[in-house]
Amino acid sequence: MDIRYPIHIFALLSLSQASSAQKKPAMDQKKPNVLFVMSDQHRRQALGFMKEDPVITPNLDKFAKEAVTFTRAYSAHPVSGPNRACLFSGKYTQNNKVFGNDCRLEDDGNGMGALFKKSGYSTGYIGKWHLDGHEGGKYSFVPRERRLGFEYWLISQGHRHFDGRYYGDKDSLIVTGRWMPDYETEKALEFLKNRNGERDEGKPFCLVVSYAPPHNGMGPGFQNKHNIGHWNALLKDLPIRKGSGFAAPKRFEEMYEPADKLPRRKNVEKVDNKESYPALPGYFGAITSIDENFGKLIQELKDSGEWENTIVVYTSDHGELLGSHGRMYKDLWYEESIGVPLMISYPAKLKPKKAAQLINSIDILPTLLELAGIEIPEVIDGNSYADYMNGKEKETTDKIFFQFDRGVxxxxxxxxxxxxxxxxxxxxxxxxxxxxxxxxxxxxxxxxxxxxxxxxxxxxxxxxxxxxxxxxxxxxxxxxxxxxxxxxxxxxxx
Known part of the structure; x- marks a missing residue:
C-alpha cells in the first residue's frame, strides 16, 4: 500500500530515542526477566513498519528489528476480558470459562503470574486488568487472593484515559488526573529501577504493563463533566462524541490532522466517513503515545544492563475495524479485528527475524514459560513456539482457531x-x-x-x-x- 503522509506528521519521528552504550549487568542472572507490554484494541495493521496504516511508531519499528516479529498473530477471542483470559491462562475460552467481559478468571495456579511467582520471580501488574468481573456493576478493588499470582499491584478497570484511576494494595481509589500511558510508564520504570530491593538479591522479574488505549474512552471534556468511573454507561448522555470516543493528548492527535486526508484501507466504505474519519487522530495518536512510552521502557532495560537477559513482549488483546467493512470496534472475524501485533525479543537467546508463521494468543504463555525454563502445565491449551523462534523447528501449526461469545x-x-x-x-x-x-x-x-x-x-x-x-x-x-x-x-x- 502506497502511504503518503501529511508533511507535519514526520515531526513525531523525534520520539525515537537515540541508543546509548549499554552498561554491564550488575550480576549474571540465570533466569531471564520478562517484560510483557500490551495495549487494548491495537490492530496489527497500525504499526509503522507494516506499511498499512498511516501511523508513526518509531520505537516499535526499531524494536521489531530486534525481535522475532510475527506478522500473522491472532486473538483467540477478539474482545477484551475473554482474550486477556486466553493470554494469561494459555487456555481457550471454553476451558478458562471467561466467555464475556463480566466473567472472572479463576486462579488454578497455572496462569502467568502464579507460574512465574512459583519459579522465584518478582511479579507485577500495572494498568488495565479486566479479569475480575463486575462487582455490582462497578469496577472495584481486587483483593490479593484474586490477583492470579501478581505481587506488585496497580490496576485500572475502566477507560478514563485522561484521568486514570487505580487500585493498589489498599481498598482506596487512586485518582491521578493523568493520561494513563504516561502514569503507568512512570510506575513501570520505578518497578524496573527499584523492585523493592530484589534486584540485589538476584531475583528476576515478570512485569506486565497493560495500556488501556488505543481503545475508545472518555475524552477530557466528558470526564470533567461527569464524575463516573466507566464511560460505557453514560455514552447516551453525550451530545457530541468526537471520533467514537477515541482520543489522545493534543500533541499526538495533531500529527494526524486533517484526518480526511489520511489514506484508508480498500475495505473502508465511503459512506463510513462520518464515524471512522473523526476517530483516526485519537486512535493513531494513542498508539503513537504508547510507542513513546514503550521506548522509555526499552531504554531503561538497556541503560540498566538488563536488556540482553530480558524477554520483552509487545502485543494486544484484539484489533479494531476502524471503518473496515463499514464497521467500528472488534468482535467480528475480519483481519482488522482478530489480527494483533506480536513481537518477542530475548537478545541472549533469540535472533531477530520476521515470521509469517500463524500464532494464537493462547500460545504466548507456553512460549514464555519454555524460554524461561519453566515447565508448561498440561492444562494449558497453547503450544510453545520457542523452538520455532530459535530456528530448531520450521513449522508449528497450519491452523489457528478463534471464537466469539457475548456470554456463557x-x-x-x-x-x-x-x-x-x-x-x-x-x-x-x-x-x-x-x-x-x-x-x-x-x-x-x-x-x-x-x-x-x-x-x-x-x-x-x-x-x-x-x-x-x-x-x-x-x-x-x-x-x-x-x-x-x-x-x-x-x-x-x-
Missing part, C-alpha cells in the same frame, strides 16, 4: 457467537444468531480466500466452487470443538 453458553440459547479457523490462506466461520445472518447467509457459514481477496470483500458461500475447502475446514472446527468440550456444534449450530 446455556440451554436458554446464545446471545451471539461463532467458531472459526484461520489457515495461511483461508478464514472459515460458522456462526449462530440472527445478528450474523447478514454476514454468513442462510447456511450460517462463510469462507474467505485471503490470498485472492486480502481485504475480505468477497465472502464465499456453499455452491461457489469452494465446497471441498469449506467441508474440510468445517470438520476441523468441529473436531476442535469436540476436543475442547465445546457444545457449539453439538447443541447450538444448526
Amino acid at each position: 453458553l446455556n440451554d436458554n440459547g446464545p446471545d451471539r457467537y461463532y467458531r472459526a479457523v484461520r489457515t495461511k490462506r483461508y478464514t472459515y466461520v460458522a456462526a449462530m444468531s440472527p445478528y450474523y445472518d447478514q454476514f454468513v447467509g442462510k447456511n450460517k457459514e462463510v469462507l474467505y480466500d485471503n490470498e485472492k481477496d486480502p481485504y475480505q470483500l468477497h465472502p464465499i458461500f456453499l455452491g461457489e466452487k469452494y465446497d471441498a475447502i469449506m467441508n474440510e475446514l468445517r470438520t476441523a472446527v468441529m473436531d476442535w470443538c469436540e476436543q475442547t468440550h465445546d457444545p457449539f456444534f453439538s447443541k447450538y449450530w444448526k
